[in-house]
Amino acid sequence: MGIILKNNSLSMIVFRTSHTAENIIRDGWIVAHITHDPVLFVRTTFEDLSSESYVEEKIGEYHIQRLRSVQNWILCKAQILNKTSEKIFVGLEPVHIALTPEPPHPVHRGFNNVIEATVHATRYILYQDTKLAELIRHHGDLVMRCGGESEKRAMKLLYTFVNSKNPGTFFE
Known part of the structure; x- marks a missing residue:
């Protein structure tokens, strides 16, 4: 899923049939994982990973699950701004940012x-x-x-x- 930065605001467009949409509608938050692992990117797009792949944490009022193997992630409050029969348009507000110092990754x-x-x-x-x-x-x-x-x-x-x-x- 891609996060859109436009006019200093973060958002995303999500297919309503996805588990991501179900989670946003149910929970009101999302964790954006930042990875350079192409296999993980494909796997998380098309399959549900096992529960062992996740770490549960409490961040403020949020009880989240995030990918264990990803060190860089952002917890965002997610507000549905618009719905169509196929998609939801979601506004994002960062709540917690977890970044580790990493060497830059070249364009590949x-x-x-x-x-x-x-x-x-x-x-x-x-x-x-x-x-x-x-x-x-x-x-x-x-x-x-x-x-x-x-x-x-x-x-x-x-x-x-x-x-x-x-x-x-x-x-x-």
């Missing part, structure tokens, strides 16, 4: 293309639009040319998720 075409393919895949699973399938393949080809081993593993995992959600679709 392989990782960026995993992100783009993942975004297209979430929409492809919903709509089965052939243009989205072409974009997934395009980004996948770039990952296989420009990515490291973890980006290639993430892309193969993404193909597995798309194929399992849409039988007859063939990504490899």
Whole structure:
């Protein structure tokens, strides 16, 4: 999920069918995890991780669960600003920020293309639009040319998720 920064305000647009939307509607908060792990990015997009993957904490009035393997995260109060039949538009207000000093991560075409393919895949699973399938393949080809081993593993995992959600679709 991408967080949007516009006019000094944070927000996000979430599909109503997602667990993220269910959690926001039920709890009124979200934890934004900051990761450079492409496999984790794909996994958390398409599957529910085991309870062992999370740490439970109390931050002020919030009882949260956050990913154990991610050191950088932001707890945000989430307010639904608008709803459509497919999406919710959510305003975010940071409540707690947990950042560790890390060396900067350079821009990496392989990782960026995993992100783009993942975004297209979430929409492809919903709509089965052939243009989205072409974009997934395009980004996948770039990952296989420009990515490291973890980006290639993430892309193969993404193909597995798309194929399992849409039988007859063939990504490899």
